[in-house]
Amino acid sequence: MKNAVILIILVISINLFATENQADFEFKLDLINFKLLPEIELTDASYHRHYDLDMVSSTRSTKDGVTIVTADYGRAVVELSIEKYQHLSDAYIVNAVITAKDDINLADLYIALEIQNTVHKFEGPEAICKRDKSLNSQLVPFKDRVVEYCTENSSFTIIGSKFPEVKGVEVIENNKIYIYSSEYHKNYWRKIWRWRDWEPMINNQTKKGSFIIALDHVNYPLFNNYPSGKKGAFTLSSDADGESYDKVKAIYYGSNYEDHPDYRKKGLWANNLLVTKSIFGYNKNIYGLAKQMIADGFTIAYHTYHPLADSMSDLRKNLLEETEDLNIRYWIDHSFGKNPEDLTDCGWIPDSSSYILDILEEADFKYAWLSDGFNYSLNAFDDYCQLPHINRAMTKNYDLYFLGRRMAKCWTWNPNEEESFRTVTDRDSLLSIIEDRGLLHLYTHMCMGELDYRLPFIETNGDTLTVRDDVEERFREIDELQRNHGLWVAPAEVIYDRMLAIDSVEIVSIAEDENSFQLEVRNNSTYDIIDFELIFDEQSITHDLLSGENQQYSFSKIEAVNPDPPLIDYRLYFSNSLNSIMFSLKDNIESRVNSIKIYNLKGQLVKNRTFGISSSTYSVGVNNLASGVYLVKIQGPDFTKIHKTVIIR
Numbered sequence: 001m002k003n004a005v006i007l008i009i010l011v012i013s014i015n016l017f018a019t020e021n022q023a024d025f026e027f028k029l030d031l032i033n034f035k036l037l038p039e040i041e042l043t044d045a046s047y048h049r050h051y052d053l054d055m056v057s058s059t060r061s062t063k064d065g066v067t068i069v070t071a072d073y074g075r076a077v078v079e080l081s082i083e084k085y086q087h088l089s090d091a092y093i094v095n096a097v098i099t100a101k102d103d104i105n106l107a108d109l110y111i112a113l114e115i116q117n118t119v120h121k122f123e124g125p126e127a128i129c130k131r132d133k134s135l136n137s138q139l140v141p142f143k144d145r146v147v148e149y150c151t152e153n154s155s156f157t158i159i160g161s162k163f164p165e166v167k168g169v170e171v172i173e174n175n176k177i178y179i180y181s182s183e184y185h186k187n188y189w190r191k192i193w194r195w196r197d198w199e200p201m202i203n204n205q206t207k208k209g210s211f212i213i214a215l216d217h218v219n220y221p222l223f224n225n226y227p228s229g230k231k232g233a234f235t236l237s238s239d240a241d242g243e244s245y246d247k248v249k250a251i252y253y254g255s256n257y258e259d260h261p262d263y264r265k266k267g268l269w270a271n272n273l274l275v276t277k278s279i280f281g282y283n284k285n286i287y288g289l290a291k292q293m294i295a296d297g298f299t300i301a302y303h304t305y306h307p308l309a310d311s312m313s314d315l316r317k318n319l320l321e322e323t324e325d326l327n328i329r330y331w332i333d334h335s336f337g338k339n340p341e342d343l344t345d346c347g348w349i350p351d352s353s354s355y356i357l358d359i360l361e362e363a364d365f366k367y368a369w370l371s372d373g374f375n376y377s378l379n380a381f382d383d384y385c386q387l388p389h390i391n392r393a394m395t396k397n398y399d400l401y402f403l404g405r406r407m408a409k410c411w412t413w414n415p416n417e418e419e420s421f422r423t424v425t426d427r428d429s430l431l432s433i434i435e436d437r438g439l440l441h442l443y444t445h446m447c448m449g450e451l452d453y454r455l456p457f458i459e460t461n462g463d464t465l466t467v468r469d470d471v472e473e474r475f476r477e478i479d480e481l482q483r484n485h486g487l488w489v490a491p492a493e494v495i496y497d498r499m500l501a502i503d504s505v506e507i508v509s510i511a512e513d514e515n516s517f518q519l520e521v522r523n524n525s526t527y528d529i530i531d532f533e534l535i536f537d538e539q540s541i542t543h544d545l546l547s548g549e550n551q552q553y554s555f556s557k558i559e560a561v562n563p564d565p566p567l568i569d570y571r572l573y574f575s576n577s578l579n580s581i582m583f584s585l586k587d588n589i590e591s592r593v594n595s596i597k598i599y600n601l602k603g604q605l606v607k608n609r610t611f612g613i614s615s616s617t618y619s620v621g622v623n624n625l626a627s628g629v630y631l632v633k634i635q636g637p638d639f640t641k642i643h644k645t646v647i648i649r
Contacts (some may be wrong), residue, residue, distance in 0.1 A: 024060040040052065043198045100203055101203065118149050126222055199393060230487065232438050233439045244285070250458045274494075366400065367402075380438070408423075572643050584617045596632065
């Protein structure tokens with residue numbers, strides 16, 4: 001690691017402010033110079049604005065190789081420490097701890113990085129592995145939060161997930177490492193008509209975050225959130241508005257009559273589109289059908305059963321007794337202003353007569369959608385407050401995950417075609433979700449009837465209900481994407497259970513040799529991950545079941561090199577006539593190449609040739625190699641290049 005300079009500023013704030021005691025916060029790791037400058041921003045009593053605390057004093061000490069800086073802000077204290085990291089060579093771990101000295105409401109907590117002489121920044125495992133900035137991805141919740149910075153002659157890596165002792169990093173964005181992100185935790189409370197995005201901390205309560213600074217490139221595979229071979233996910237939640245036994249049966253099974261030719265030949269079930277169906281409380285009319293839907297792989301969510309205030313005794317009975325065998329874990333808010341038990345209204349307030357969080361906790365609910373009234377981005381990773389998150393301002397110690405959803409009000413919605421299911425789920429939209437390894441959580445009304453401004457999902461012929469032909473065509477298109485293009489379609493609870501489990505998976509150790517690197521990973525959740533997949537370069541490793549026991553995986557090593565090394569133009573190709581891999585410099589300019597090594601995709605060295613003189617053309621005979629894809633490593637005195645090449649006989 002040579003001549004890299006980093007300035008790292010720890011901030012609990014939206015803006016950066018300099019401190020008066022900067023000398024206490026200056027560090028040096030080998031040849032890397034950087035600063036850790038803490039600041040705190042809180043919200044006022046009305047939660048309408050953020051404000052900064054001024055630092056009162058700071059101290060610095062070093063003992064047994066650990067440097068600790070303590071900054072006192074009067075109402076809170078921040079302690080920073082930096083020390084060698086034991087699980088990676090040539091790496092350090094940075095820990096930040098904020099301790100409240102009073103009851104406070106914490107705003108954004110992040111560490112801002114100011115890096116000098118940066119040439120390239122690779123964000124996410126795919127971009128780092130392939131040294132390709134066009135593959136940069138969001139470093140947000142449920143993504144691998146790792147970024148590599150390259151200077152002209154060195155590189156270093158910031159790791160905020162998946163390693164032991166690395167905890168609490170939610171987002172890495174715009175060179176800022178967020179330990180608490182209001183953008184992630186924000187929810188719109190219609191009761192007060194504003195975002196509620198802060199976290200309350202009582203006196204002596206702490207919040208911690210830690211990340212790694214590795215003074216070199218780190219081989220870091222992509223942890224697929226989805227089952228092996230799936231690249232993007234689509235989950236659909238169907239609202240209860242307008243529901244009846246016949247409508248539900250028609251849209252899910254093709255027709256409301258079992259002797260109809262379309263029954264189980266069309267509809268959601270026939271097209272393998274397993275979704276979440278919300279029901280109005282304990283709806284006796286569809287209760288038996290709901291049990292059949294569960295047996296067929298659908299899930300059931302709970303929608304308040306009345307458009308006005310629900311009886312708390314009835315609500316408790318519905319959730320704890322009447323619907324117990326439906327395994328409901330997902331709460332849906334109803335009409336704001338009419339249902340005070342909504343979580344965006346009074347349902348979260350303990351002294352309210354409409355308080356429901358205690359009932360939801362007793363009923364073991366895990367997820368909740370708040371009637372926030374907003375329509376989010378198509379990809380949940382773009383507006384990542386859509387992703388499962390806990391807001392302690394509301395739930396205190398209850399781990400209830402809030403979700404956001406993209407609205408598609410009905411099959412067609414003429415007031416705004418962008419809110420039509422037909423538009424939101426077109427092929428290009430879903431292909432973009434697959435390409436971005438994204439997630440679309442869609443919410444619609446499948447049982448609404450026809451009006452001037454909307455078309456429903458079903459059509460009526462007398463007392464017979466069937467799926468519309470154009471709706472059925474769209475269902476088949478979505479099924480084709482999941483069969484052939486890597487789209488995963490599943491109920492919301494199924495997708496989020498898996499994502500939470502994947503997020504808990506930890507890299508226990510990394511070992512390397514000349515040709516490969518080995519990972520040992522552990523699933524720290526109680527959820528057994530089926531078809532677990534790790535991806536590195538073009539290599540994919542699938543494990544049928546990742547449970548609580550450590551598992552080992554091995555990948556061919558792709559040696560990291562600085563992009564754009566000082567090398568003259570060249571081309572690399574396979575010559576069938578010469579039965580050789582050719583490395584040819586353009587314009588017949590001579591350059592020194594020390595060696596050319598060829599590896600198969602298992603990381604095994606299959607050819608190695610060294611050269612003692614400068615030339616404009618180099619060749620390696622491959623007459624004993626079978627047709628296939630190989631990795632070719634060219635090394636010179638001041639450069640290294642790795643390329644894939646294909647041998648075709």
